[in-house]
Amino acid sequence: MFFKMANILAALLFAAAFDPRDNEPHENIVRKPEPYDIVKKSMLVGMSETTEEVCETIIFNKYEPAYGHLLNGSQVEVLQRGGYKFVKTHVQCLKENRPPCHGVKDNMYISECVTVYENADAMVRLINSFGPFRMGTIRVPILCECRLRRQYRHFERVGLYDDDDRK
Template identity: 60%
Template sequence: MIVALLLCTAFDVKKAANFYPEQLDQVYIKKKSILVGMSEETEEVCETVIHNGYRPAQGHLVNGSLVEILQQSIGHQFRKTFVRCKEENRPTCNGVKDNLYTSECVTVYENVNTMVRLFGSSARFELGTIRVPIQCECRLRRHYRIFESLNSDYH
């Protein structure tokens, strides 16, 4: 019971009350700290946008081709939660020491099968594999420095 209460209070979901997939905008989740002595105000390393139960009309195949995704009111519907970085130009991560690391916020994708056809085509829909954003992560590259010897004559 206490664990469930802690998990429920660990996340502050805005727009969760009376939420219906048909009224889908964007759901922002702000993670809160449940550690004793920690401030509830936290800062995201990478700003993230979550589209809960998203039904896209278009997508990209693994090879990059733009496709139309089959979405019917009755029958086949492709619905998935999309999680992506807010900025697409790979901004630096918040809170990372720039003198030690080069950082960037990167959207990670997974491959998912659904019914598609090339965009603008009147061909039949066929099973295809599209790329779906599933998370925003901070990628780090450590800076390595070559230190010069104090005595350049000594090798």
């Protein structure tokens, strides 16, 4: 009987939190944060109101990696216990093989989606070693960017030597 009463009370409180005229919750209800994959508004004048993602990106919020790479490329285990936690938001490109950027004219530019890293200090030890953890600097992915290189083309000049006898 108590659980049934609690369910009815919860339903009444939930219904009372909404104004029937606008179907919007009142300010006393805690709202969920916006997801990371929301459509971004363009701030460029004269452009479309919405923007497109040039490079597909993955975001790991408050990520606790078990493994990482030192600056020299060595793979390490990251300490995640005993009162020490390494927590960081990781942002990286969806594909690791540097695919071309979406929406870039490939006849003018060579484009590629590249994950950019920053250095962060963490307690680490080499993989498969049973020694103590020590402070080390690991690489952490922080963004996915589109890198462009202009394509230069060689053109023949038609009629350059038409007046001369040179060929």
